[in-house]
Amino acid sequence: MDNFDVSVIVPVYNCEEYIGTTLDSIINQDFKNFEVIVIDDGSTDRSLEIINEKLSKSLISHQIIHQENSGVSSARNAGISKATGKYLVFIDGDDYVTGNHLSELYNGKSDFSLVQFIKKDGDRLSTPYHFSREFMSCEDFIKKELNMEMPFTFCQLMYKTSIIKDNGIKFNPDLVYGEDIDFALRALIYGDEVTISNEATYYYLQHPQSAINTSEFRRFEVIEIFEGIADFYKSKGRDDLANLVITSRIPKAIFGNMNYFFYNGYDFDRVLNKMKELDLLTKLSRYEGDSKFKSKIRLFLLSPKIYYKTWKKLKNSID
Known part of the structure; x- marks a missing residue:
């Protein structure tokens, strides 16, 4: 079994318009020792075809999982179960990252690490948040989120795999909205420290089909x-x-x-x-x-x- 530093988990459902860009952004990382696990959640468009085409032509270690449509939480859980990396990163099938996303996140020491994100709505881009420190205890990070003192989305974080698997932390398949913050806030309680980068490397696309806009x-x-x-x-x-x-x-x-x-x-x-x-x-x-x-x-x-x-x-x- 390969010893990967990072497993990148990508849930996909009918993302033919976006998934090519998403996978290109992952394939072109300047970080090398990682695997990609793509979970096709019963797509009925060309998503699976694009996934196969992109990954078959790349040199990136990858797994493609196809399941009947069960929701994004089920898809992410399937990815976690197959992950062999020391750390987990989640990238949604309609978002994309910059080429240094993984290298900004990975240090091989922290329980969690964080980068900044940008919301992209057409041509409009949000301004990324700026932290005044490079490290924060998980407790302080949780309190900052609970007080809503910072913008936060779970995909900003890199998670130590052992924390997730040893404590049985999973996404709740019954949730349509908020399953991501539920996962992050439960995971963070088991960690000691979050390493922080102010590099904005995750682009979070806003569009009419997003779950946040249809719930x-x-x-x-x-x-x-x-x-x-x-x-x-x-x-x-x-x-x-x-x-x-x-x-x-x-x-x-x-x-x-x-x-x-x-x-x-x-x-x-x-x-x-x-x-x-x-x-x-x-x-x-x-x-x-x-x-x-x-x-x-x-x-x-x-x-x-x-x-x-x-x-x-x-x-x-x-x-």
Whole structure:
């Protein structure tokens, strides 16, 4: 069996428009000792044909797994089970990376390492976040994420394979939205340190078919996911982190998704009724933290309709 430093896991479902670019970006890495594991999740377009064509012509060690359509979580789990590298990297089949992605991530020592990402929406590019330090404890990293003090997506991280496999960490196949942050926040609790690079090497494509754009009110399901993470942290004796989930991450997720629906033209009554159905107003009221954000929540809870009307007038100035 080859001893690879890194296993790159690429789930694919009907990505014929993007997967060629994705694989080219992986094949052309300046890092050499890695394998690529592509999981075709029952694509009905030309994705599998393109995958076979690209990888058969490359010198990169690779595995191609074909399965019946079971969802991205199942596909990633299949990739993890086949991975032989010391570290795991995840790249979605409609994203791409720069040629130094793996070399920026890999040092062979840290439990986790991080690069920055750029959201690409047509010709529009987001500004990557900049960290002021090169290392951070996993605990501090978790707290920073739970306080939403930084933009974060799970694909920024390189994960030590032994942490993932020894602790049985998997993506939850029942989740449509938020399975990635669930995976990352559970994995990070087992590590000591995150090595940080400020190089932006991951390009995260936004398009109408993205799960984040097609999940309707299922975006609110992330609240239940975070409640599960809080229970998980409690089971590990980390009541402090569990409390941070309840008093910071959940209220911010509720408020952020609510404003997402408003911004995208969803009917006010539909959004509010869904929030009441899920008891999100109570969960929103538990916020503890920044006084400015707390004031926004209080204004909304005092009169959701007035908040909404004010938001419509001033939406460019209200986060």
